[in-house]
Amino acid sequence: MKFIRAITILCLAIFTSCSTDSDEITPVNEVADLVKIQTMENDTHLVELYSIDGQLEQGYNKVSLRIKNKIGQKFVSDATLEWKPIMHMEATQHSCPVSEVTKKPGTESLYEGFIVFQMAENQTEYWTLTLNYAINGVDYTLTETINVPASTRRKVTVFTGTDDVKYILALIDPSEPKVATNDMSVGVFKMENMMTFPIVNSYKVKIDPRMPSMGNHSSPNNVDLTQSSADKFYHGKLNLTMTGYWKINLQLENALGEVIKGEPVGDTNEASSIFLELEF
Amino acid sequence: MKKIIYTAISLLLMNSMLHAQEKYSDTTEVVSIKEIILIGSHPQVHQKEPKPLGSIDEYLETSAKINMIKRGAYAWEPMLNGMTTERTVITIDGMRIFGACTDKMDPITSYVEISNLSEATISSGQQGAENGATIGGSIDLKRRKTGFNETGWKVGANTGGESNGEQKIVGAEVQYADNSFYFNTDFMYRDAENYKAGGNREVLYSQFTKYNFSAITGFKLSETQSVEGSFIYDEANDVGYPALPMDVSLARAIIGSVKYEHHQLSETIEHWETKLYFNTITHQMDDSKRPVVPIRMDMPGWSDTYGFYSKVNMSLDKHKLTANLNSFYNKSLAEMTMFPNDPNENDMFMLTWPDVRTLYTGLYLEDVIALTAHYSLQLTGSLGRHYNKVASTFGLQSLQIFYPEMTESKQRYLKSLSSQVLLNKKNMEYTLGMGYGERAPSVSEGYGFYLFNSFDGFDYIGNPNMSNEKSVEMNASIGFENKKWNAKLTGSYFHIMDYIIGKPDFSLSPMTIGANGVKVYEQLEYASLFNSDISIGYSLHKNWNWNGKLVFSYGRDNNNINLPLVQPLSYQTSLQFRKALFSIETELQGATKQQDFSPEFGENETAAYAIVNLSASQTLFLNRQKMTVKLGAENIFDTYYSTFSDWNNIPRRGRNLFVNLSYVIQ
Ligand SMILES: [Cu+2]
Ligand SMILES: [Cu+2]
Numbered sequence: 001m002k003f004i005r006a007i008t009i010l011c012l013a014i015f016t017s018c019s020t021d022s023d024e025i026t027p028v029n030e031v032a033d034l035v036k037i038q039t040m041e042n043d044t045h046l047v048e049l050y051s052i053d054g055q056l057e058q059g060y061n062k063v064s065l066r067i068k069n070k071i072g073q074k075f076v077s078d079a080t081l082e083w084k085p086i087m088h089m090e091a092t093q094h095s096c097p098v099s100e101v102t103k104k105p106g107t108e109s110l111y112e113g114f115i116v117f118q119m120a121e122n123q124t125e126y127w128t129l130t131l132n133y134a135i136n137g138v139d140y141t142l143t144e145t146i147n148v149p150a151s152t153r154r155k156v157t158v159f160t161g162t163d164d165v166k167y168i169l170a171l172i173d174p175s176e177p178k179v180a181t182n183d184m185s186v187g188v189f190k191m192e193n194m195m196t197f198p199i200v201n202s203y204k205v206k207i208d209p210r211m212p213s214m215g216n217h218s219s220p221n222n223v224d225l226t227q228s229s230a231d232k233f234y235h236g237k238l239n240l241t242m243t244g245y246w247k248i249n250l251q252l253e254n255a256l257g258e259v260i261k262g263e264p265v266g267d268t269n270e271a272s273s274i275f276l277e278l279e280f
Numbered sequence: 281m282k283k284i285i286y287t288a289i290s291l292l293l294m295n296s297m298l299h300a301q302e303k304y305s306d307t308t309e310v311v312s313i314k315e316i317i318l319i320g321s322h323p324q325v326h327q328k329e330p331k332p333l334g335s336i337d338e339y340l341e342t343s344a345k346i347n348m349i350k351r352g353a354y355a356w357e358p359m360l361n362g363m364t365t366e367r368t369v370i371t372i373d374g375m376r377i378f379g380a381c382t383d384k385m386d387p388i389t390s391y392v393e394i395s396n397l398s399e400a401t402i403s404s405g406q407q408g409a410e411n412g413a414t415i416g417g418s419i420d421l422k423r424r425k426t427g428f429n430e431t432g433w434k435v436g437a438n439t440g441g442e443s444n445g446e447q448k449i450v451g452a453e454v455q456y457a458d459n460s461f462y463f464n465t466d467f468m469y470r471d472a473e474n475y476k477a478g479g480n481r482e483v484l485y486s487q488f489t490k491y492n493f494s495a496i497t498g499f500k501l502s503e504t505q506s507v508e509g510s511f512i513y514d515e516a517n518d519v520g521y522p523a524l525p526m527d528v529s530l531a532r533a534i535i536g537s538v539k540y541e542h543h544q545l546s547e548t549i550e551h552w553e554t555k556l557y558f559n560t561i562t563h564q565m566d567d568s569k570r571p572v573v574p575i576r577m578d579m580p581g582w583s584d585t586y587g588f589y590s591k592v593n594m595s596l597d598k599h600k601l602t603a604n605l606n607s608f609y610n611k612s613l614a615e616m617t618m619f620p621n622d623p624n625e626n627d628m629f630m631l632t633w634p635d636v637r638t639l640y641t642g643l644y645l646e647d648v649i650a651l652t653a654h655y656s657l658q659l660t661g662s663l664g665r666h667y668n669k670v671a672s673t674f675g676l677q678s679l680q681i682f683y684p685e686m687t688e689s690k691q692r693y694l695k696s697l698s699s700q701v702l703l704n705k706k707n708m709e710y711t712l713g714m715g716y717g718e719r720a721p722s723v724s725e726g727y728g729f730y731l732f733n734s735f736d737g738f739d740y741i742g743n744p745n746m747s748n749e750k751s752v753e754m755n756a757s758i759g760f761e762n763k764k765w766n767a768k769l770t771g772s773y774f775h776i777m778d779y780i781i782g783k784p785d786f787s788l789s790p791m792t793i794g795a796n797g798v799k800v801y802e803q804l805e806y807a808s809l810f811n812s813d814i815s816i817g818y819s820l821h822k823n824w825n826w827n828g829k830l831v832f833s834y835g836r837d838n839n840n841i842n843l844p845l846v847q848p849l850s851y852q853t854s855l856q857f858r859k860a861l862f863s864i865e866t867e868l869q870g871a872t873k874q875q876d877f878s879p880e881f882g883e884n885e886t887a888a889y890a891i892v893n894l895s896a897s898q899t900l901f902l903n904r905q906k907m908t909v910k911l912g913a914e915n916i917f918d919t920y921y922s923t924f925s926d927w928n929n930i931p932r933r934g935r936n937l938f939v940n941l942s943y944v945i946q
Contacts, residue, residue: 179630180677181684213620214575214628218789221681239681241730241791244620244628279626 030107034064040131042142044070047131049146056148058120059155060170060187064104064112067133075109081133084195085115085146089125097168097189097197116170116187116197118158120150153245153277161252161260166191167200169250169274172233177240177280184238186225186276188252201227202255205234208265208272209248216270240278248276315402317343319394319424331895331912333440333449333940336389336397340419343402344770344813344831347847351523351927353445353475354488354516355390355531359925361404361772361811362833362846363416366722366780367749371411372421373510374555374591375537376608376640380563380583381528382632382724382731385521389421391514391533391561393468393492395438395451398424404772405753406698406715409662410604410644411589413694413719415751415776423510425464425496426457436944438468444914444936445475445486460500468492474520477931478920485520485527485569508539520569523927524734526579529566535559554590563614574793575621581614581633600648607641612723613672616730632731634675636723639667642694656702658713664694666720668744670727678729679744682800686744690726694718694748700755709759718748725780725801730791733782735844735927736882737796740782746803750777764819771812779807779837784880807843810834828853834876844881847924848874861899868892874924886929889921910940 035054040047050064067076081101087094099113121127130143156170168189174182184207188200205225210216225236240246249272251262262272319339331338337356341348348356349364360368370388371377379386401420403410408418426434438451453466470490476482491514498508512535519528537557545552565579587608594601614633620626642664649657669689670676676688700713721743724731728742755772782799790798813831820826829852835843854867870890877883895912918935926932 178677179674181681211628213622213625214618214791215793217791217793219681220788221684241678241681242616242618242628242630243626244618245625 030104030110031064031066037063038144038146040129040142040144041070042140044140045076045142046070047142049129056115056117056146057155058117058148058151060114060116060172062112062114064110065101065131066109066111067135076135077108079111079133079135081111081131083113083115084130084132085117086128086130087117087119087125088128092194094194095197097170097187097199114187116156116168116189117148118156118168118170119148121148153279155276157250157274157276159261159274161254162258163254163260165260167252167261168197169205169252169276171248171276171278174238174278177238177246177278179240179242181221182238182240183235184225184248185231185233185235187233199232201232203227203234204253204257205236206251206253206259206262207236207238207248208250209238209240209246210265210271211242211244212247212270213245216265218265240280243280245279246277247271248278250274250276314407315343315345315404317400317402319397319399331938331940332908332910332942333394333438333451336392336394336400336421339394340389340400344815344829345402345404345417345811346419347845347925349384349845349925349927350923350930350932351385352488352519352521352930353472353483353486353933354490354519354521355386357384357387358389358419359416359845360402360419361416361774362809362835362843363774364845366725367415367719369408369412369414369418370421371418372512372535373423373537374411374420374589374606375535375557375559376412376585376587376606376610377533377535377559377561378583378585378610378612378723380561380581380612380614381531381565382579382581382614382728383524383526383565383734385519385524385528385565386531386561386563389419390516390531391535392421392512393451393466393490393494393514395453395466395468396423396492396494396512398422405713405751405755405774406660406696406717407658407700407713409660409696409698409717410602410646411606412608412640412642413662413664413666413696413717415717415719415749415774423494423496425498425508426455426462428459428462428498428500428506429457430459431455431457431946434944434946436942438940438942440938440940442472442936442938444933445472447472449940461498463495463497465495466493475933475936478915478918478934480918480934481920481931483522483930485522488516488519490514490516490519504543504545506541508541510537510539511535523930525570525573525732526565526567526577527569528564529568530562530564532562533559534561548594548596549592550595551593552591554588556588558584558586560584576619578617578619579614579632581612583610583612585610598650600650602644602646604644604646605642606644607639610636610638611671612636612638630729631672631675631678632729633723634670634679634727634729635672636675636727637669637671638723639665639669641665644696654703654705656704658698658700658702660696660698660715662694662696665691666694667691668720668726670744675727675729679727679742682741683744690744692720692748694720698753707760707762709757709761711755711757713753713755715753715755716751717753718750720748721746721780721801728801730798732792732795733799733882736799736880737794738782738784738799739790739792739795739797741788741798741800743801746780746801747778749780749803751775752777766817767815769812769814771810774809775806776809777806778803779805781807781837781843805838807835807837809843809846823857823859825856825858826854827856841880842876842878844878844883845925846876846878848872848876848886861901862897864894864896866892866894871923877924882928883924884929886922886924886926889919889923891915891919891921892917904946906942906944906946908940908942911938913937 034050037049046068097116101113104110172185189197219239223237225234347359404417434455440449451468494512496510514533516531539555541553561583563581589606591604613635618628644662646660696717698715703710731740757770759768788798815829831850833847835846850871852869856865873888874886893914897910899908914936
């Protein structure tokens with residue numbers, strides 16, 4: 001026992017001395033696994049946007065950012081932020097479903113959240129991203145155009161249910177599909193108005209994966225998506241029996257178990273009116 | 281040439297002496313009852329064979345215990361006692377080899393040529409457990425070799441042709457042998473076009489080309505010790521499978537072994553041999569010759585096996601003991617890539633055999649006891665450890681879609697026991713035997729992933745959770761032989777528990793376009809199989825022989841429903857005339873209507889049929905040269921027919937005329 005205590009004290013001593021030494025060492029690179037999308041700027045700050053592949057795309061996007069002071073070139077670690085993407089259409093403007101922006105756990109200066117672009121840009125219509133943030137009680141803002149190209153396969157679907165509500169359903173996972181049982185998750189949002197898209201609670205997303213190029217065969221043992229209390233997304237199991245192009249046919253069920261959009265796939269119906277696509 | 285053929289036919293002929301001969305034990309030596317089929321190039325039968333350049337498949341088919349499943353003109357799948365290759369063990373000189381095709385287009389027998397082989401030993405049920413766990417029995421193909429004798433150099437050439445399918449056969453062999461060294465090598469080439477069924481109806485996609493090269497050599501290390509090396513290279517290209525939706529562009533086997541043999545180790549140990557072997561098989565399925573397919577696909581498969589056996593034969597008083605320790609390691613991998621009609625879509629890829637590794641190690645013991653001058657008893661037993669592992673993560677994850685709890689490996693023990701009494705008295709011989717055996721599921725049954733069966737139109741999914749299939753068998757035979765007559769009646773009954781079979785699961789969606797559904801392998805409580813055959817021979821006169829054979833089989837599951845591929849009552853009879861170096865034979869062969877068929881397996885009633893074959897041969901000697909000419913006609917009345925074992929009822933060959941020539945200089 002005494003021996004163990006001695007060892008503990010010894011360890012503590014070494015550890016403490018070490019951490020004092022490392023003060024001079026450059027901090028870990030917090031964006032090592034990320035690729036920069038673009039740097040936005042205003043008079044006081046540079047804001048670097050990051051994602052896994054350095055791009056934004058129609059659908060669900062996980063976005064990270066950090067704020068750098070123009071003076072001193074130091075990263076800000078105590079900001080509070082919110083973001084507002086706006087789609088500038090010819091006749092109107094609207095936003096899209098977004099999360100809050102929060103400090104990434106375990107980092108000093110990285111903030112993260114998600115944005116679901118339900119539309120892609122085109123020749124005449126485009127997205128801007130507005131960032132409102134406060135540092136030590138001082139408010140700042142910044143707006144820039146961002147590029148949101150169309151995804152090659154459908155990752156988000158927008159539709160009106162039988163309840164006359166407009167919904168947005170976006171694929172989150174699998175982001176790297178495998179021939180296996182994949183964890184599948186989607187976000188379901190409703191359009192309250194042009195600027196507000198809250199998460200929909202207590203619904204159910206029924207899935208039916210099909211391969212249209214192979215006689216529209218399905219896969220076995222899929223598990224429909226139900227809402228998780230932790231992240232509020234809908235989670236289930238998606239089985240993909242081979243690589244290639246899969247159409248994930250969907251049916252959205254409300255809390256009462258009524259299907260408010262989508263049709264079952266069968267001999268007479270090749271696809272549901274709402275679906276997502278995967279290709280790998 | 282035509283003239284020769286017509287002359288031959290116009291002679292009154294006949295064919296096919298049963299090539300099958302049974303070794304009967306006599307009172308001086310106890311031999312277990314195994315059926316031996318002598319193969320064309322076997323020195324003892326070279327002149328007797330009606331068709332020395334026939335395929336190995338045609339030879340095996342002459343056994344009453346063997347049926348061949350035909351998916352085309354090439355690579356027939358042997359069934360032993362009504363059981364397919366999952367339930368039997370097929371070896372080449374004791375070597376385990378596993379086909380690389382998920383659709384069974386390449387049974388082991390397709391990777392050898394008659395010129396490689398001297399005989400096939402057929403052991404029924406647990407008497408065939410020496411080289412591995414089996415239910416139905418085993419077929420061991422024995423390599424041909426001169427052995428250590430003073431025959432010196434021998435050079436030979438064979439050539440043959442068949443009118444139906446325009447098969448061309450060319451072969452050559454070179455041999456050298458003396459007292460301490462021998463070297464045999466041979467080459468065989470076959471090339472055939474589509475064959476025609478009765479009524480001149482062409483069977484599309486029934487062509488094939490095959491090359492086979494083999495070499496075998498032995499050295500004597502001492503009077504009692506020797507070493508032997510053996511090698512076979514076999515390649516088939518452009519093989520059509522009219523009964524299947526795909527053909528084969530390449531089927532290749534490389535088979536090699538080294539053997540050490542020691543005779544007369546001591547008073548009791550008569551013989552000890554140890555062999556190390558390997559083989560590698562590549563199989564490439566191909567649909568590029570088919571004009572219309574729902575989707576184009578590639579389906580390659582690979583099977584590599586490494587193994588050894590070590591076998592001792594001992595003699596102790598009344599006991600003849602055999603012990604065989606054997607082991608193999610096999611790696612089976614097969615893929616499927618489908619090419620979508622929309623070129624912008626990604627290829628669709630899956631593993632149909634998920635890189636399954638099988639490690640088997642078993643010990644087999646046999647004791648043949650001469651109880652009295654007339655009675656003998658044969659006891660056998662074996663115990664094996666069978667280990668499977670899915671080496672591909674991709675494949676394991678694919679199967680976990682069906683079996684989420686599945687782990688990558690599985691181990692099982694396979695046991696076997698059998699006993700047989702043999703009574704030999706005067707002209708009569710009786711045997712009575714019992715046995716128990718187990719087998720592990722095959723790679724397809726355990727781990728197959730969407731394997732399409734074109735017979736029933738279902739995709740098959742393997743089941744890794746199955747237990748051993750177990751069989752209790754009983755067999756009996758009565759034989760009689762005197763100067764003029766010989767007759768033999770044999771019967772065997774198998775009660776197979778946890779019988780493995782695919783059963784439809786209509787909740788699953790088939791992968792193959794147009795398939796009827798998905799079947800998953802599962803185990804029936806039991807199934808019963810009964811096979812019996814009677815054969816009779818009579819020598820009418822010193823030059824005339826008559827033979828007849830009748831085969832009856834029965835197969836039902838535990839609900840008394842027919843099993844698939846059960847042979848209807850079949851018969852064969854032949855008359856042979858032989859004088860000096862000339863012989864002529866005629867044969868009638870047929871089956872009654874197949875009434876007991878399995879609609880669930882896609883079978884329907886197969887009509888009765890009968891066909892007549894004729895052949896004649898003449899051997900000529902000229903100093904040290906020997907030339908044999910064989911002519912024959914098969915299905916001379918050009919009957920259009922198919923048998924119970926023709927996959928998807930593809931029709932069999934119509935009238936076929938053949939000529940085989942062999943020329944040897946010694
Ligand atoms: Cu598919
Ligand atoms: Cu094949």
